[in-house]
Amino acid sequence: MNQQEPATVPASIERSTVSALRERPRAQVLIIGGGINGVGTFRDLALQGVDVVLVERGDYCQGASGASSHMIHGGIRYLENGEFRLVKESVQERNGLLKIAPHYVKPLQTTIPIFSTVSGVLNAPLRFLTHKQQGKPKERGAFLIKLGLSLYDSFSRDGGSVPRHQFAGRKKALQTLPLLNQDIKYAATYFDASVHNPERLTLDVLRDGEQAGRSADTSRARASNYLAVTRIAEDGVELTDQLTGESFSFTPELIVNTTGAWVDQTNAAMGEATSFMGGTKGSHIVLDHPELLAACAGREIFFEHTDGRIVLIYPMGDRVLVGTTDVDADMRKDAVCTEEEIDYFFDLVKHVFPTIEVNRSQIVYSFAGVRPLPKHDATQPGFVSRDYRIERADRQVGDRKIPVLSLVGGKWTTFRALSEHMSNDVLELLGKERKVSTAGLAIGGGVGFPKDEKAVESWILQHTGPQVDAQRAAVLLTRYGSRAEQVIEYLEAGTDKVLDSTYELSIREVAYIAAHEQLGHLVDVLIRRTSLAFRGLVTGELLTELAEALRGPLNWSDERVQFELRHAEIVLDRFHRVQVQNLVV
Incomplete structure (x- = not known):
């Protein structure tokens, strides 16, 4: 089963979105x-x-789009490819998205551990000119990284939304991040942005x-x-x-x-x-690992691994995202995270945090996607233009x-x-003229989104009531941005009940999603309408309860409910390494 080509489901009825296209x-x-x-x-x-x-x-x-590293970034490493126009545009767009989509796009403090001072200075021009790695990779030293970050900052001069980069020596860096590899010489810290719900x-x-x-x-x-x-x-x-x-x-x-x-x-x-x-595959794993989460101290750790590949360790809520690979993709096969890639991820964690142990039992989710890159012939994947x-x-x-x-x-x-x-x-x-630019135009739930933590607390207090307590209001604000007001109105228009299997969904919210967000399958709720699968929170009880909650709104028969349960189990297992235990079918 290719995730891009769902199987025909039993006894399906025509959807309103399809009817609208048939009619006109x-x-x-x-x-x-x-x-x-x-x-x-x-x-x-x-x-x-x-x-x-x-x-x-x-x-x-x-x-x-759903298999990204969840970053909104200028792409500092693209400077080495000479893609200055792209980096400048990316930095400007990053700054813009922080303003027009503040409900999903947040500033991300990023630290680069550096193990040498001038390494890579001679190799960099050759990489720049040939877009190939010459011989054994030589890590980028402090000089090159400082030069790149200075140029990177220069692109933010107009309308900058994040602070400038900073350099720290070994002693100061280890005071902030004590579990980093003790062999580091410097640490560079700068800001990009993240999108936790792409x-x-x-x-x-x-x-x-x-x-x-x-x-x-x-x-x-x-x-x-x-x-x-x-x-x-x-x-x-x-x-x-x-x-x-x-x-x-x-x-x-x-x-x-x-x-x-x-x-x-x-x-x-x-x-x-x-x-x-000529797309390349990129994979990631998500870890439930409190020690690694604490070691990151709220920062993304962004660095060059021993093979020259730029990789990341990225705290997301109470989970840690680790990625990514960059290998030529076989479009005849499903994009999935392989055992070899998992070993690679464990190795890169060990490279930066040598005292922290990671193992497969801590993986709660994995995902992979194929980057839409141009055909690149002999150019190595990491040097293909973005x-x-x-x-x-x-x-x-x-x-x-x-x-x-x-x-x-x-x-x-x-x-x-x-x-x-x-x-x-x-x-x-x-033969038409542009009427309006989207530059500066707020997106969806970013309109009127609370500007700071105090405003968020005030919003939650204002939207707490008999049907929605403070905990649920916070979840809804995170999920929908300011559009959560519309969702709460919907919830309060009838009798609601939070699911037994998770406080993050209720019967009426499931109905709202079914009515407004074009669900095709049960698994869509878990992977793309919520972050429940990403955070490793899917259980057999949740699947069963969610399928029953969708039965009425989507007119699912008993046969369709059983199909959706099985379909969800297959997709989660095959594409995301999530094995749901005690699934009742």
Whole structure:
């Protein structure tokens, strides 16, 4: 079972999102791919008044967008590749996202442990010029890192949202982080940003687009997940519902292909073979490890491992994220974290924190994705450009040609700028003018989000009542941002009950998610609507209780409930190393 291609489920009914496309099977623009770049383009075009439709063959943010390192960053290491334009844009977009999406994007203090002073100075120019590692990797020393961080800071001069970097010697560094490898000579500390809920940020961007396109008589911004483009049809493309297996024709004036690492496969399905992509796989593990969590002291530890690969140890709440690898991906196989990669992660932890033991029993979750990188031939994966470009080709459909714009590359941090770039190209082809810029435009639950901890406490107090206690209000604010007010209104409009298996969900919140967030499967709630799977909190009791809570809102039969329980168990085990014990089916 490929996670991108869910099995047809028993006795499924047509969803309202699919019905809306069947009833009006045409649009000016069809976007294929519901990762952050596709969804960002959907929002941007909707704001310009374009009649735009987005389809995603799996769930939103299910591919590479949901398998990121959860960082919003400028990409300091890209300086070595000479990608100054990308780094500058990334830093600016990072600063912007801290302001327009404060509910999900937070400042992240990052420390680089450094083991030498001038190492790598001679190798760096060769890496810069050839994009290859020359011989045995030589670690980047303090001189190179200081130079890079100074340049990195310079990109934040206008509108900077984070402090400048700082350098510390061995003694001071070990006072702050005493369990670091005692062989360090320096530690450099700077700030980037994190996004703890990339899936929910993607959903927020999507809902912004849907709302922007809504008018009194019709919607000019429609989207559906679990709906795939399967081939070119006589008057457009054929869309196939991945939950029912039913197909219908859809007619766009223009197509945007934002399917990431699958861009070439999507183009092939539309009758035009391309070879733009050369994605690399990146894996991560999530640890329940209090000692390692405490050793990080709230900071991301970002460093060069012994093989020259830039890796990270990253505290997230009460868990620790460790990653990532960068190996050429085989698109014929599922992207999963392998045993060899886990051994690599344990080795890198030992390199930085030699006295801390880690083992497989502490892994609560793992994930992997394929980066949408361009074809790179002999260039080593770590040196492949993270920048993006847009390729245009025309597809013959019946007696007319449809322009197809394919996105090659792209990274999480720059999604807003990239979406604006893509939208500008679309607007030019449609002969339309831009009405509004998304720069500085708050996203979803970032509108009116509390500005500091005191304001957060005040918000929680104001939204505590008979149906929602302070603990639940805090969970809802974290999950939805300021949109939590709408959720709380929904919860208070009827009788509610917190699930027995977790205080983080209630019967009516599950119904709200089912009504507003396009669920296709039970597992969508666990992986992409909440962080319950990521934090290792899935139990057999939770699965069973959640399936029953979804039965009514989604009209699931007994057969469908049993299918969803089994499907969730398979996906969690196969793709995330989560084995749910005592599952009742």
